[in-house]
Amino acid sequence: NSNVPKIARKLFKHNITRGRSLVAKAIIDAQNESPRFTPVYAALISIINSKFPQIGQLICKRVISSLRNAYMADENEECFAMTKLLAHLINQRVVIPQELVSVFAKLDNLLYEPSLNKHTQDMIQVLFTVRRDGFETYPSIQSDLDLIDTNDQYTHMLELLDLCDPEKHLRKTNTQFN
Template identity: 35%
Template sequence: MASISSAVAFDDSCVSTPHPQKRREDIEHEEFEWIAMKKRITGLVKRVSISNIRFIADEILKENVISGRGLFCQAIMKSQMGFPQFSNVYAALVAIINSRFPDVGLLLVKRVVAQFKEAYEWGNKKLKRDTLKFLAHLANQTVVYEVLAVDILMLLLGNPSLDNIEVAVNFCIECGSLLQNSVPHIWKEVLGEFRRRKREVEMHVKGLIVKLFAVGRSKFKKYPSVIDELDLVEVEDQVTHVVSLLHDTDPEYSVDNFEVNTEFDDMSSQIMVPCEESEDDEASS
């Protein structure tokens, strides 16, 4: 009996040993694939336009979007800040991806909200204006509920500096059609606030307010929520997120970085390699 316990206790050939060289190669390969995916997603987002948006969305969906959700958010936000005039196109692309992978759309909204909060705290008018242009179209695309737009207007008009009023007017021009139809009572209050502030602001802001009133009277004919070419997600496939300025949101910046996939290593380390029983073991047994 002692020989049996001795054999089991000291037969190291039955236990798997790690393969440092193989593991290192696997890590290098995973990192290479991560970098390649980042380049592909960034390149696709840079190329998106009204004419190719369906193709670009399909190509992005071929990637590991959940694993690369941080990369997608980075690429979208960088491109939108570079070309804010195409915010409606970027928002439409997000809406398509969001309809398939809501976690990706939610993370994007959280990050854009975090960016607006930072711009507001820093008093950066351009960053506020461009970020809100994107948020307006994300609301227009029903990626986020209009309660976020209401929160933003309450914040800006509750602190009516010249910059805040100007940014708020521009924001309303972008998503006023949505607000006019979805929350008409709040929309009337917003217009009333602009009307009261019109006497206090400089001429260029006063001109923007006059423009907003004119656009509103025309039922936002020249500023629709979503143009036909970008109305690409069926109503039953739309996923709309509840995000508010009143709540702290985690932008999860850690997912932007490459991390080693340890799932396989954890499993393999628990596997025992079967050892062949020798004739001496059989005899002692």
């Protein structure tokens, strides 16, 4: 049984809006160090996002920014970790899977290519069938990590190729509030 809700409740006892940069950094760093727990971190982000969408959006922006930077620097491990986290954020409905729509549109166009062999056409048709059935045979979220009711979710629309501001200015400490 997941202890993610308990962790979220403890987090919510603090002013995480004011410390949103620290929360985002801590979760992303922890996931980067332990990618096998990515589904758990994504579930935690989903809970945070349902109560504080601005924090969820900040985390998403930083994941996309880190992914882009890791890709450009050819840092394969971090690139894989950020890709995995982004995929789980899509599964948790924190980010809209815009890219998935684009991929299926391209596959649809490929179906009508005369040079495409029969086996490939059949595989593409299978993908469309799986998608039409809502990916039921491929559950994207473990049942014990599906913690947010659909009505309570807030989903962000961020494009992977768009430049998004990771809000680095939030990382500076404000000595006035010490």
